Amino acid sequence: MKLGILGASGRMGQAVMALARQSDIAVTAAIVSQQSNRYGELVRANDAGAGLQYQHASDLKSNQVEILIDFSLPQALPDNLALAKKLSVPIVVCTTGLSQQHHHELNHAAQSIPVLYAANTSVGITLLRQLVELTAAALPDTDIEIFEAHHNKKRDAPSGTAVVLGESAARGRGQTLKDVSAGVRGDGVRKSGTIGFSVMRAADIIGEHTVLFAHEGERLELTHRVSNRQIFARGAIQAAQWLKEQPSGYYEMADVLALNTLLKQFI
Numbered sequence: 001m002k003l004g005i006l007g008a009s010g011r012m013g014q015a016v017m018a019l020a021r022q023s024d025i026a027v028t029a030a031i032v033s034q035q036s037n038r039y040g041e042l043v044r045a046n047d048a049g050a051g052l053q054y055q056h057a058s059d060l061k062s063n064q065v066e067i068l069i070d071f072s073l074p075q076a077l078p079d080n081l082a083l084a085k086k087l088s089v090p091i092v093v094c095t096t097g098l099s100q101q102h103h104h105e106l107n108h109a110a111q112s113i114p115v116l117y118a119a120n121t122s123v124g125i126t127l128l129r130q131l132v133e134l135t136a137a138a139l140p141d142t143d144i145e146i147f148e149a150h151h152n153k154k155r156d157a158p159s160g161t162a163v164v165l166g167e168s169a170a171r172g173r174g175q176t177l178k179d180v181s182a183g184v185r186g187d188g189v190r191k192s193g194t195i196g197f198s199v200m201r202a203a204d205i206i207g208e209h210t211v212l213f214a215h216e217g218e219r220l221e222l223t224h225r226v227s228n229r230q231i232f233a234r235g236a237i238q239a240a241q242w243l244k245e246q247p248s249g250y251y252e253m254a255d256v257l258a259l260n261t262l263l264k265q266f267i
């Protein structure tokens with residue numbers, strides 16, 4: 001698999017490249033933005049891997065990549081999707097903080113190439129989304145609050161994962177998140193039936209999410225914690241390996257892990 005990394009200079013881009021090196025997966029393009037303020041430094045350091053130079057997307061050669069993984073920024077999404085379409089290769093998009101318009105663009109691209117969107121590529125969150133949907137359905141009268149904690153460099157809030165967990169909870173109750181979201185909770189009395197969010201940003205926290213279901217006198221908390229970015233990197237590479245074999249269409253991590261099929265045996 002000839003893998004191209006978009007956002008190669010970032011925390012996650014570096015984590016994917018490090019894991020690929022350990023796993024004998026060929027990263028054939030380490031792509032940085034035209035505006036990158038690290039490009040010169042990275043090229044001088046020449047540490048992208050054996051024989052590999054950091055480069056701009058416009059310098060990619062035809063057949064240089066068979067699949068792209070995108071860990072960059074929302075504003076880069078249109079260009080990244082256009083690149084995947086131009087090269088006619090599948091793309092795994094892991095960037096968060098996407099708008100409604102970005103989601104339309106993902107769906108539109110999926111008409112011509114395989115597109116997988118994952119706000120969180122970990123196995124644990126993929127399973128947690130299903131557990132949250134089930135719990136929200138089983139406990140229809142509970143207050144639901146979603147707490148997330150991340151490092152102090154994170155730009156978007158609430159996290160992409162918190163948002164998809166909120167969507168799973170709303171779906172479990174036959175609702176859509178936009179109709180029941182209370183956003184990041186501030187002051188005032190809690191309105192019943194809403195889903196609220198709390199956000200913490202501190203130091204080097206990699207990623208923690210808790211979905212809380214509360215009755216009077218009883219609380220259920222479902223928590224997931226990541227202590228190493230390799231967890232996300234591993235999931236992204238697994239998704240890429242799977243997506244490479246799929247026809248055009250829109251996919252999620254649950255498809256990669258065949259979780260929907262697995263859970264149907266129990267529910």
Ligand SMILES: NC(=O)C1=CN([C@@H]2O[C@H](COP(=O)(O)OP(=O)(O)OC[C@H]3O[C@@H](n4cnc5c(N)ncnc54)[C@H](OP(=O)(O)O)[C@@H]3O)[C@@H](O)[C@H]2O)C=CC1
Pocket residue numbers: 006007008009010011012013031032033034035036037038039071072073074075076093094095096097118119120121122156160232
């Ligand atoms: N799905 C998942 O499991 C996970 C998702 N994420 C998400 O991945 C994204 C990246 O996270 P992280 O690596 O921590 O962030 P960083 O800020 O470390 O990296 C983002 C990179 O994007 C690049 N970039 C900036 N502007 C553009 C542009 N216009 N075009 C192309 N690239 C650009 C920057 O590099 P340069 O300008 O040098 O190219 C930068 O290095 C975030 O949205 C984060 O929330 C994070 C962890 C897990």
Ligand SMILES: O=C(O)C1=N[C@H](C(=O)O)C[C@H](O)C1
Pocket residue numbers: 096097119120150151154156158159160161162206207208
């Ligand atoms: O920016 C991060 O670091 C992370 N972002 C993703 C998100 O917004 O949910 C996933 C993970 O929690 C780490």
